[in-house]
Amino acid sequence: MTDVDDTDLRVLQLLREDGRRTYSEMAQEVGLSVAAVKRRVDRLRELGVITGFTVEIDHAKLGWGIEAFTEIRYVGTTGVEEIMRDAAELPEVQTVFTIAGDPDALVHLRARDIGHLQQVIDQLRRSGTVTGTKTLMILGSRSRKN
């Protein structure tokens, strides 16, 4: 497959913790030169292991305090591509997961308030071939930090 060694994994780990880490800092951590670390990161990008870098945002602080998952069921003729396209259009949709079995999709949503959430769910239900939804309200979450 792809040959990624332990040093690559350590570099990835360091970048997961802080995606803006400097090469110099990582070089010290893994005991290589700055150039060597840069070459590894470049290579991981070319391999497609690293798909990008991004900022982590506290959406609640931006006034988007509501978070939910909505399970969606579609009529049997609906294709995966169609599901993805429909749902991923809305700005409130964080991620669309297509699922094997039941439900057909799981959509991660963010909204300003409950009213806004209801509006988004209504839009999802209206779009085409949806037969039903079930929404799970998220109270909190914890991602692995280390």
Added chain:
Amino acid sequence: MTDVDDTDLRVLQLLREDGRRTYSEMAQEVGLSVAAVKRRVDRLRELGVITGFTVEIDHAKLGWGIEAFTEIRYVGTTGVEEIMRDAAELPEVQTVFTIAGDPDALVHLRARDIGHLQQVIDQLRRSGTVTGTKTLMILGSRSRKN
């Protein structure tokens, strides 16, 4: 609460697209000086709007091709903190979401293969006060890129 203006939002958007963008590049985009953009980013970090930066990884390319959500139900006496702690221990657990109602938690998992996934689910079921699980296998996903 927090005053975040349109320029801040544009900077956040630029950092969402590429978390390693230079201040110079963003400065040109938003029509401010490099120093002004840096100060805004620093301020957004202090406000807690920006919680960090990270790398986006194609886990399948690292041999973790299996992705799933597992809904978990607990006995009535189980507290939220306990749920978080138990589940977030495992390295296969990406994120633990606590849910209002039924189920009690939704856990985003990654594993190397189906056998590995089953092993992880068994561990979750064993840990303490779990009364039942239902696992949704993820076939694909699409996050909002723009």
Added chain:
DNA sequence: AATGAAATTACGCTGCG
């Protein structure tokens, strides 16, 4: 209070061994 310009420091990048 937030900005831009300038100066200093640090880092990114490339070619060569």
Added chain:
DNA sequence: CGCAGCGTAATTTCATT
């Protein structure tokens, strides 16, 4: 992979509105 040199970016300071 490391080293070295040059260009670019980050960061701090200072002056301005």
